[in-house]
Amino acid sequence: MLLQAVLLLLLRCLASTLGQYELCKSLVSTDEGSVWEYYACQPKPASMKEHMRIKVDPPGITCGNPPERFCTLENPYLCSDECDASNPDLAHPPQLMQDREHTGLITYWQTVTWRRHPEPLLANITMSWNKSLELTDDILITFEYGRPTIMVLDKSMDHGRSWQPYQFYADDCLDAFNMPPKRVLDLSAANITRVICTEQYSRWVGSKNDKNVKFEVRARFAVFAGPQLQNMDKLYTRMESMKGLRDFFTFTNLRLRLLRPALGGTYVQRDNLLKYFYAISNIEVPARCKCNLHASQCLMQDGNLQCQCEHNTTGPDCQRCKKGFKAKSWKAGSYLPNPNGTPNTCTIAGSSSGSNCECYGHSNRCSYIDYLNIITCVSCKHNTRGQNCQHCRLGYFRNASAELDDESVCIECNCNQMGSVHDRCNGTGFCECKDGATGAKCDDCVPGYYWKQGCYPNICDEEMLLCQNGGTCSQNQKCICPPEFKGVLCQHSRCEAGKDCNAASSPNLSTFSLLLCTLLAHLLATLIPH
DSSP: HHHHHHHHHHHHHHHHOTTTTTOOOOEEEEEEEEEEEEBBBOOOOOOGGGEEEEESSTOOBBOSSSSEEEEEOSSSOOOOEOOOTTTTTTEEEEGGGGGGOOSSOOOOOOOOOSTTTTTOEEEEEEEEEEEEEEOOOOEEEEEEEEESSEEEEEEEESSSOOEEEEEEEEESSSHHSSOBBOOOGGGGGGTTTTTEETTTTTTTOOSSOOOEEOOOHHHHHHHHHTTTTOOOHHHHHHHHHHHTTHHHHHEEEEEEEEOOOOSSSOOOOTTTTGOOOEEEEEOOEEEEOOTTTSOOOEEEEEEEEEEOOTEEETTSSSOOOOOOOOSSSOOOOOOOTTTBOOOOOOOOOOTSSSSOOOOOSSSSSSETTOOOOOOOEOOOOOESTTTSOOOOOOEEEETTSTTTTTTTTTOOOOOOOTTEEEEEEEETTTEOOOOTTTTTSSSEOOOEEEESSEEOOSSSSSSSOOOOOTEEETTTTTEETOEEEEEEESSSSSSSSTTTTHHHHHHHHHHHHHHHHHHHHHHHOOOOOO
């Protein structure tokens, strides 16, 4: 008992030293003995710079191959600096945007100069983590030799499959993006997730002054939590109640689109284009792993960040229940009620329904059918059906790579409406095709058929159904016949049997000739004087 009391005291002491939502569970003493009490939890904020993968494009945008000279904006006629990818002391590769600069020397990535002006000097920097993250502080990009005059910060929430702008930056927002300039300080609680264009970080101030470009997170947090972020409970409450707020700070990838470099003035000096380029020495991304409030730790495993999931959840983001713990549908943890939130723990299958009916996590309600003497799941979700939600709805088939309790266990058949008999498919996803149609979805035709809102037999082809008498086959649908032949395959002569074909065509020619002669006679009559 003494050991147990010491353990409880130690756990409570540990809990008191941790920040808010940093503890997933705690051992508490009850009349029935010590039991675990569960809380909503999240990992500590961390610098994500060392974990990010950087890709720069277009190819050849990084300077040094071939070697080239460059100048500075402060002294544009002293062009003694050189970028050479083959010399480690003169190279400026992309990884220098995320190094820690232990030697004290500033190292930076650099692009080629704007020697191809007036063609735009464009560069994209894509940062990926293969993991959902949540911003916890300002993103900070440090530029050497001047900040861009036009730039966009994009984000992706689906690992780069789609992108959306996070913020626009320009020295003239109306001219560059047709947007009025705004600052984060101009935003209110009602429009805090608005995408804005700011001129705050694009004006030329000299490279020895402010080099940084920010995406301001703290200022947005302060709208709810106060200037010193002292009222975080209010922020977390808003995270739960305000639609889109939490997603606004969530991302899997970030991208910088550099659209015009620092000019050092109001216009481009075409006689010295070697002073225009981009150079970035550091990118800071303070964030935490998004674990849906089901983990307090996020560790590097097999080269990727991975939430150490609690509450019987699993997945990179703790985004689903573990197998056998799907009595209720998965839910993210909640920040409310303060101060410990709600864990929304996944419970063991059958434990919450009271009926011992296994629904594989696709339903949380069961019903007893008296005349059949069975218990059945009610309102099966995720396109499932059956007594235990163990079958797929009509029009869906079983995903062979998914467990029965996976939300993606049933895949839509997607049968082609024109080529298939109906919208149902067999257990491997193959649809029942109409005559002439083929393929898993009945969206192709067998040889001898052509597709035209369904499959139809070829009228002609180049093998069995040949157009005759010099006819040509058009898209397997029609024979284009010479003038003297007709028929589906041009197999019939237009001349009736026993008649002269030339004579048969002469009336048309005679009519034409007669018309021509009449016109000529009329013209001649007007020219001869009476």
